[in-house]
Amino acid sequence: MTTEKRTAQAFHGTLIHSLNPPTLEFLLNTLLIISATGEIQSLHPSTDPSSIPSVLNSQNYNPDTTPLTTLSATEFLIPGFIDTHTHAPQWSQRGLGRGIPLLTWLETITFAHESKLADPIYAKQLYRAAVQGSLKQGITTACYYGSRHKPASVILAETCLTLGQRALIGKCNMNRHAPDWYVDTSVEESVTETAEFITQVRELDEGSGLVTPVITPRFAITCDEPLLHGLVDLVRQNPGIPIQTHFNESRGEIDFTRTLFPNFKNETELYASFGLLTDRTILAHAIYPQAEEIPRMKELGCGVAHCPIPNTTMDEFMVAPVREYLNVGVKVGLGTDCGGGYSSSMLDVMRAAFMVSVARQTQTGGRDRPLSIAESFYLATLGGARVAGLEGKVGRFAVGMEFDACLVRVTGVEGVMTPVEEEDSVEGVFEKFLMTGDDRNIVRVWVKGREVKVSG
16 A cells, blocks of 8 residues: 655635435536545535635645645546456456356356466466556545466555555355366365455455445355355454356346256345344346345345446346336446446446436336436435445535545547537536546546546
8 A cells, every 4th residue: 555645735616526316516617625635625616716715724724835736627526437347357358248148257267367366476467467557546435356276366456555555355255166276175165265355355454444345145056055154254244245147147048057056936035044144245237136125235234336337238128127216216327337338437337227217217117217317416516425334434525524536527538528619507518417528537546635537
């Protein structure tokens, strides 16, 4: 982890963030003061530039020595994006395998790619590229699945700490229904290595609060009952530890799971019976829940990682019931599902979420209304923070929160965003960015006050 000396800093300009799913807040001419430890110390909307020195003095900061970033009229700050489901080992296979069933895709493409992470040199190269690529696109927090290899998963944690990304990271547990050369050799090995991984990541993090270990049964298909029981023992030994797994991801996956666990009516009942559904559980995809599963998910406090790009580009156009989840209060965030998802851009994921919600409206005969622009942005920021268990730290701008943010520039960059015109409102410019901007418009990125991307 970096040991560079950090100082307090301040920003003045437009801030945009979510208050709740349908509500965006636009804070104009706002002075934001960030402590040396990366926390938002104070926030002062409608601050005239001439009064900035006096406001800094009132907060015990010397205006002559506190760096101030003044945003132009075509710049604004937003919270960093939160990717609630992605596979770091699959960074090198993005774009491969469109149009084939999930289980076939795993067997013919994915497991072979992930097996390469047994080589620590390859792991360092690939994970550096993945984390840098993620930060470049404004993803300040990522919920990563690693490979089944403990050493490589530790390397992923080291990489996130070195490059400054906030991350939840899991060593994948899998001891069956994968090639012999890509399974944990025993339940004991799988559980022991996971326990060691948890300890090592916590030691690496050293109280910085940036990297968190996650218990990660890949899904029930690749985990037999003894392994699931062993992982639950780790949950009990580590109160509050996050859990992540794939859930109701495709019809084929659901059918196969049912043959392996015939005594359970559905996957919610299955995972709950093992004690794997908690208020820190992240359920990736959640496309085909039975009617009784949704209120049970809400009761247990689970979060959903909605991944609209891979859901609609495998062998079937699959649309998760996101509006139903939101209506009953199930936590929902967005995931790139890097590997299964061909794009690692959260902007692309937001657009896809909007588009598939229109399809859902058609499927339900108008019952499930589409996501609004505000709701899509909420899912990519504050909604994702809730899913990751980080809503008290990141996802919006407020005193006491940590400064994870992106500086967006809508003019003067080598991009293809819709031109900004004189009559455009702030709201209109923001919508143009969300629908047509890309990583070139995200010119600077901070995680806990540390700058992790600068491009101009």
